[in-house]
Amino acid sequence: MIRVVLPGHLRTLARAEAEVTLEVAGEVTQRTVLDALEARYPMLAGAIRDHVSKQRRPFLRFFACGQDLSHELPDAPLPDAVITGAEPFFVIGAIAGG
Amino acid sequence: MSRVRVLVGTRKGAFLLTSDAKREKWEVSGPHFGGWEIYHVKGSPVNPDRIYASQSSGWFGQLIQRSDDGGRSWEPVGNKFTYDGVPGTHQWYDGTPHPWEFKRVWHLEPSLTDAETVYAGVEDAALFRSADGGQNWEELSGLRGHGSGARWQPGAGGMGLHTILLDPVNARRMYIAISAAGAFRTDDGGVTWTAINQGLRSQYIPDPTAEVGHCVHRIAMHPSRPEVLFMQKHWDVMRSDNAGDLWREVSGNLPTDFGFVIDVHAHEPETIYVVPIKSDGEHYPPDGKLRVYRSRTGGNEWEALENGLPSSDCYVNVLRDAMAVDSLDPCGVYFGTTGGQVYASSNAGDRWAPIVRDLPAVLSVEVQTLA
Numbered sequence: 405m406i407r408v409v410l411p412g413h414l415r416t417l418a419r420a421e422a423e424v425t426l427e428v429a430g431e432v433t434q435r436t437v438l439d440a441l442e443a444r445y446p447m448l449a450g451a452i453r454d455h456v457s458k459q460r461r462p463f464l465r466f467f468a469c470g471q472d473l474s475h476e477l478p479d480a481p482l483p484d485a486v487i488t489g490a491e492p493f494f495v496i497g498a499i500a501g502g
Numbered sequence: 503m504s505r506v507r508v509l510v511g512t513r514k515g516a517f518l519l520t521s522d523a524k525r526e527k528w529e530v531s532g533p534h535f536g537g538w539e540i541y542h543v544k545g546s547p548v549n550p551d552r553i554y555a556s557q558s559s560g561w562f563g564q565l566i567q568r569s570d571d572g573g574r575s576w577e578p579v580g581n582k583f584t585y586d587g588v589p590g591t592h593q594w595y596d597g598t599p600h601p602w603e604f605k606r607v608w609h610l611e612p613s614l615t616d617a618e619t620v621y622a623g624v625e626d627a628a629l630f631r632s633a634d635g636g637q638n639w640e641e642l643s644g645l646r647g648h649g650s651g652a653r654w655q656p657g658a659g660g661m662g663l664h665t666i667l668l669d670p671v672n673a674r675r676m677y678i679a680i681s682a683a684g685a686f687r688t689d690d691g692g693v694t695w696t697a698i699n700q701g702l703r704s705q706y707i708p709d710p711t712a713e714v715g716h717c718v719h720r721i722a723m724h725p726s727r728p729e730v731l732f733m734q735k736h737w738d739v740m741r742s743d744n745a746g747d748l749w750r751e752v753s754g755n756l757p758t759d760f761g762f763v764i765d766v767h768a769h770e771p772e773t774i775y776v777v778p779i780k781s782d783g784e785h786y787p788p789d790g791k792l793r794v795y796r797s798r799t800g801g802n803e804w805e806a807l808e809n810g811l812p813s814s815d816c817y818v819n820v821l822r823d824a825m826a827v828d829s830l831d832p833c834g835v836y837f838g839t840t841g842g843q844v845y846a847s848s849n850a851g852d853r854w855a856p857i858v859r860d861l862p863a864v865l866s867v868e869v870q871t872l873a
Contacts, residue, residue, distance in 0.1 A: 413537060413562060417578065447578040451562040455582045463561040497561045 406437055407492035411464075414452070414495065418445040423492055432487045434466060435478040452495060467494040505872040506828050507572070508836055509553065510844055511540035514862035516555055518573045521857075525834055525848040528857045534576065535567065539606075542823055542866045546612040546620075550870050554620055554636060556607040564606050566622075566636045579636035583607070583624055586643035592626065593655040602626045602646070609823060611666035615673070623663030627654060627680040629692065642692035645678065650697060650714040657681035657717050657736075664822055665721045669728045677731065677746060682717035685733070687746050698746030702735060719762045720822045724771035732774050732801070734764040734822075739776055741801050752801020757788050763825035767850060768833040772800040775827075775835060775851060777820040786817040794837070796851050810854035811845065818843070823866035830871055838864025 405425040415422055426440040435458070442449045453460050458478065460466070465474045469483045469491050485491035508519040508528075515533030534540075538557045546552040555567040555576070564583065567576045589602035605625040613619035622630040622639065628646050630639040645651075654661060665679035676692065679685045684699040697713050707715045717736035724730065733740040733749065738759050740749040753759035758778045767773035774797050780788045787793065792811045795804040818841035828834035835851050838844045842861040847854045 411561075413559065417562075417565070447565070450564070450581045456584060461561065461563060 405489050406432060406440070406486065407489055408437065408441055409492045409494045411495060411497040413497070414448060417447055417451065420445060425489075431479075432482050433479050434473065434476065434482065437482065437493055463498040465494075465496040465498065467496055468492070504830060506830065506834065507545070507550075507870040507872060508826075508844065508846070508857065509543035509545065509573070509866075509868040509870065510838055510858075510861065510864055511543045511555070511823075511866035512838075512842070512862040512864050513539055516540040516543050516557075517858070517861060519844065519857050523830055525828075525830075525846060530858055531573065533862075534573070538565075540865065541607060542609050542868075544610050544612060544868045545870045546617045547614055548612070549617040550872055552612070552617050552635075554610045554612060556610055556622070558606040564604070566607065566610075568636050580632065580638050583622070583628075583630055583639050584641070585628060585646070586641040590646070591652060592661065593653060595656065597655075599652070602628070604628075605660065606662075608662040608664045609666055611668060614668050614670055621666050621668075621676075623666050623678060625660045625662035626656075627661045627663040627683060629663055629666070629678055631692070644688070644693045645686060645695045648686065648695045648697065650683070653714055654680065654683035655715065665718070667721060667723055667728075667731075670725045671728055675728075675745070677721060677723075679718040679721050679733075681719065682736075683714045684716040685718050685721060685746055698742070699749075700747065701742070701749030702740065703738070703751075704736065706736070720764050722764045722766050722774070724766040727771045730771065730800075732764050732766060734761050734776055736760065736782060739764065739801060752797070754797070754802035754804055756795055756804050757806075761820075762822040763820050763837060765825045765827055765835070767835075768827045768829040769831060770798070770833075770850075773798045773850070774800065775825065776804075777825070777837060779819060785819045790815050790817060792816040792818065792839070794835070794847075794851055794854070807847075807851040807854070809852060810847075816841075821865055823868075824864050826867050826869040828869045828871045834869065836867050836869055838867045840864065 504523040510517040515536040517532035521528045541556045543555040551572045553569040557565040591599035594600035609623040611621040629642045667677040669675035674691045686695045702716045719734045729745045731742045739753045741752045742749045761779045794807040818839035825837040832849045835847045840863040844857045
């Protein structure tokens with residue numbers, strides 16, 4: 405099971421707990437994790453990445469295992485600790501705006 | 503007994519204010535969607551329990567929320583606003599071509615005849631329609647396909663399509679307005695559009711009488727006379743008696759003809775309201791006095807309405823979608839400020855009182871008159 409931690413506004417939108425767990429078929433990448441997340445919570449489609457281009461929204465970041473994975477390729481495998489469920493995959497809202 | 507429900511969109515959530523027909527005591531519900539910008543909330547005239555809200559955030563983008571129980575509960579519906587075909591370019595602030603990019607929904611206009619149909623005016627300017635209660639959105643791309651689209655340019659607040667007026671008599675006709683392109687009309691249900699800016703004069707553009715490029719802030723109509731339109735432009739209050747084919751200025755004795763809102767009395771088609779704002783550089787009322795101005799002659803002759811409004815040290819703004827009227831008798835008039843106040847008058851503007859004082863900055867105000 406893949407663990408995903410959502411920022412507060414997206415938890416409210418999805419009516420989900422802070423951390424959700426997902427089954428991800430095949431290789432575990434940013435793309436497959438987010439595909440699974442949006443399949444479970446369709447209201448999150450467009451809120452994390454663009455509907456069409458699938459690019460990450462500019463004020464969001466993806467962290468895991470103490471690393472900023474935001475600029476990794478979407479199809480790059482996530483760290484083993486995320487794949488095994490030892491560590492969560494964080495969707496982080498930028499601290500910005502004053 | 504009739505009731506009134508005021509739908510308020512703010513910088514940090516939506517609020518629903520309800521009262522009986524006396525409009526003296528108000529219940530406040532909210533914030534709904536706390537922390538999110540709510541550009542607009544509007545109910546269906548066919549089914550008043552059906553309410554749509556435009557919810558957006560710089561972090562998480564655009565959502566559309568829908569309520570089917572008068573705002574007690576909400577469900578997110580479709581938020582995929584994709585321009586039809588190759589979007590092309592419009593002018594950027596420096597005059598260079600800039601790709602069309604969806605940013606947010608400024609205005610939602612439910613159909614007058616079908617509760618499942620709703621229109622959305624978006625930034626960068628385009629008009630979308632949903633025929634399934636907001637689940638799926640399709641662009642009416644004939645508007646952007648108007649030959650002038652490449653010359654449209656954003657105003658300081660962005661290139662938003664902020665006004666959608668549906669003709670209650672002719673279902674094929676609607677009007678829209680864009681900052682800073684101007685006003686447009688369709689007579690074939692949105693397939694083709696005509697720029698209706700003749701008579702507008704904007705000193706701040708290279709050709710003050712150009713076909714497009716005018717910063718229209720708001721247009722209003724009375725449903726009994728849909729060919730008569732009233733416009734608050736960046737500067738100038740305007741009127742057209744022929745469906746926008748020609749405009750004439752009716753600013754008359756206003757202390758300043760800059761402003762954002764304009765609306766029409768529910769039962770008197772020649773009675774209109776504006777809130778004069780000192781200038782485009784200052785964006786607050788003249789002399790620190792918040793005053794609504796009313797014309798009972800369709801413009802030119804205006805009277806200040808100040809009973810109950812701040813008479814000094816008031817430096818709020820009233821944004822373009824933040825005024826509405828109810829259909830009770832006497833007509834109720836409502837407006838919201840960037841200071842978080844929502845003012846109401848239950849006697850057509852003669853006397854005002856705040857319903858609420860300390861909301862986040864108000865972006866929009868709509869009113870439902872409920873049986």
